[in-house]
Amino acid sequence: MDGLRLPPVMDFSGNMARNWSLWKQKFQMYMLAADKDEASEQVKVAILLNLIGDEGVEIYNTFKLQIEKTTLKGVMDNFEKHCQPKKNVVYERYKFLSCNQKEGQSMGSFITELKTMVKNCEYESEEEMVRDKIVMGIRDNGVRERLLQTEVLSLRKAIDVCQIAEVSRHQTDEMATKMDGTSIRVDNINSSKSKISTSNIVAW
Structure with a gap:
């Protein structure tokens, strides 16, 4: 398909589990967009190995799989095990x-961080945990009070309240800045008028 963007080469350094999760998602979207889902398993595996990069091919070779006898799922499962070693659930929950929301961190960034982290915690209800952590972790006590006063607080409602409050705060700050600027200009004009008036009196 013309103009279809290829997934980047897989980065096996740094946070390999996160890198693999993102790369896998991009690869799956590419396969769907390129209409390759109906291809043979051999072709699918070949496409994956062509896109994943040299280091990925070297890792694949350690799996001791025969490309003509394996499936895309089999290869993906092996990469999954290689990139995502068994996690410590207690540590992930810790x-x-x-x-908590960091100073200067936007609500959108904070919520995304929580949603990403909770996936490794194996909670029964991820939505409830993210909702509770938003209430506990936001920096604005006024917004926290509003959340606690909400009778039925869903995750969606908590996000809406926080984002509306953030937008309103930015708008208020912007208005205050503009009003301060207007006040300074008015003061300067009044000061200039005063000087002119005084000058006229002296001249008279």
């Missing part, structure tokens, strides 16, 4: 529960 990181999630310790996560």
Whole structure:
């Protein structure tokens, strides 16, 4: 398909689990957009190995799989095991529960961070946990009070309240800045008029 963007080469350094999760998603979207889902398993595996990069091919070779006898799912499962070693759920929950909104961090960024972290925690209800952590972790006590006063607080409602409050705060700050600027200009004009008036009196 003309103009279709290829997935980047997989980065096996740094946070490999996160890198793999993002790369896998981009690869799956590419396969769907390129209409390759109906191709043979051999072709699918070949496309994956062509896109994943040299380091990925070297890792694939350690799986000891035969390309003509394996499936795309089999290859993907092996990469999954390589990139995502068994996680410590207690530690993942500790990181999630310790996560609070940082100074200067937008609500959108904070919520995305929580939604990403909670996926590793194996909670029964991820939505409830993210909702509760928003209430506990936001920096604005006024917004927290509003959330606590909401009788039926869903995750969607909590996000809406926080985002509306953030937008309103930005708008108020912008208005205050403009009003301060107008006030300064008015003061300067009044000061200039005063000087002119005084000058006229002296001249007279």
